[in-house]
Amino acid sequence: MRVNKKKHTKAFSALLLFLSLVVFWLILSSHVAWEVVIVGMAASCIVVLYNLNLLFDETERTRLSFKGAWAFCVICYRVVIQIVKANFQLVKIILGKRLTIDPKFGEIPQPLTKALNQSLYANAITLTPGTLSIDVDQDRIIVHALKPEYLEELKDGPLEQAFVAYERSDK
Amino acid sequence: MWTIIRDICVVVFLLGGAFFYFVGVVGLIRMPDVFSRIHATSKCDTMGAGLIFIGMIIWQGFTMVSLNILIVLIFVWLTNPTAAHYIAKSEYMRRQDKPKSLDEAGD
Amino acid sequence: MMDIFVIVIIIFLVMTSFVALYRAYKGPSAADRIVAINVISTKVSSIIVMIALISHQSGYVSVALIYAMVGFIATLGVAKYLLRKRLD
Known part of the structure; x- marks a missing residue:
């Protein structure tokens, strides 16, 4: 079966x-x-x-449903908002007189289990303000942050909630 | 009348795209180490390419050519963060292998 | 009128890609050079789309798509070589 x-x-x-x-x-x-x-x-x-x-099988991607399509639209909307925010924050940092950055590496827990959703989440993390995903694993993501507070913003943020809602949408 | 409004929209989008490309290149020159440079280029290139392609779609109107441009736009938005992630991963793994004293000398 | 404006934007983008080429020339590590080449390939892909529209040759848009694909594969290939020290 x-x-x-x-x-x-x-x-x-x-x-x-x-x-x-x-x-x-x-x-x-x-x-x-x-x-x-x-x-x-x-x-x-x-x-x-x-x-x-x-090809992806059911252990690697979420099954399609109407609820899943709505959750995916929410993800797209939030990612576009994050891209615009990230760019204006980078303009402020780069064109300022002094570079006010304090780069450091950090880890955040991996909330997702399916491979396709994990890679989409890593791509979305790269596009959020001040963070860059470096290594994706089954239980953590290594993230490089321009300032330490951006790393704190990422934990349990709106993007992570949207992705968890998308992964649970087929149950 | 409508063509004037359309042209103003195109000019605004193209100027915005050129500005974000410029910010990305300034970040590429100014930032102190590799990972910060990848920060600057991945985000600003994604935004700049998006604005310029949307401006071109508005200028062209809704035809088959603008659907083609939309495909290029989706492709660039999917592949740009992936390429940035892979470059950052390879540099990070390379630094993990090296001894500690050489770690900071790469900048 | 619009054509002249688009040409000015194209010239500006070409100048910024030469600035990125400076980083590819100077860059201390190999990853700097890969990042600079990736930036230039994205810029060239959008320049090709603009040239296609001002010269009314709609086939050039496919050229831009293929250029973006080739740039992405090249970036992944060089980064993979950097990661594993071999390409097989």
Whole structure:
């Protein structure tokens, strides 16, 4: 039963990858004719078959649902807000007369368990103000911070809550 | 009338993008060590590329070309933090292997 | 009018990428040089998009996409070599 379910999510991943590759092909070729569509579907099939062992199964990504889509929209909104904040704070630091920075390394606990969510969270940490993710592990993330207080802001912040809500959305 | 408003939007977005690119390069020159430089370039490049591509999409209007530009924008936003993370990881691991006295000499 | 403004922005970006090239020339460690080259490749990709729109050659946008991909793969390759000291 367990193996069967795993196979099921893997087939769904393959279908999703195939559809997104076809859409990508159609946008790149910028006009729709039947030979373009057939060649695109053949090429997408070859790419999916070649990459079958790279696809995500259910231990690595959250299953899709409407609640998950809403949680993902919340994540995107918060990441964009963080990018804008990070840039204005960097402008203040870099164009100031003296560089008021005190760089140091630190660790924060890893709140997530699935691999795809962990890498998305590490990318989002790189884009938040004053932090840069360096090493991602199963139970901690090593972070380089420009000032120590940015590291404290990251722990249990709004971004982490959004990601935890996204990971729990399929239960 | 509408073209004037559109042109003003494009000018604002392009000036903002060029400004953030400039801030990123100034940070690349001014910052004291490698990790702080990666801070400056990863964030400012992401913002600058986003602003310039959105300005180009507004200037082009909604066509197939602007969908292409949107794909380039999504690709840059996904890959830029990943590249910064990988460079920082390789430099961090390299410093872990070295003896302690050489650790600060790299700047 | 807008074309001239976009060309001015392109010239400004080219000048800033030469400033980044100074860091790639001087940079004390290998990671500095990789960061500078990554910055330049992002800038060149957005310059190609602007050139595509002012010269009405919409095929150049695909060139920008491929340039961004090649820059990303090159950055990952050199950083991986730095991390493992081999490429196999």
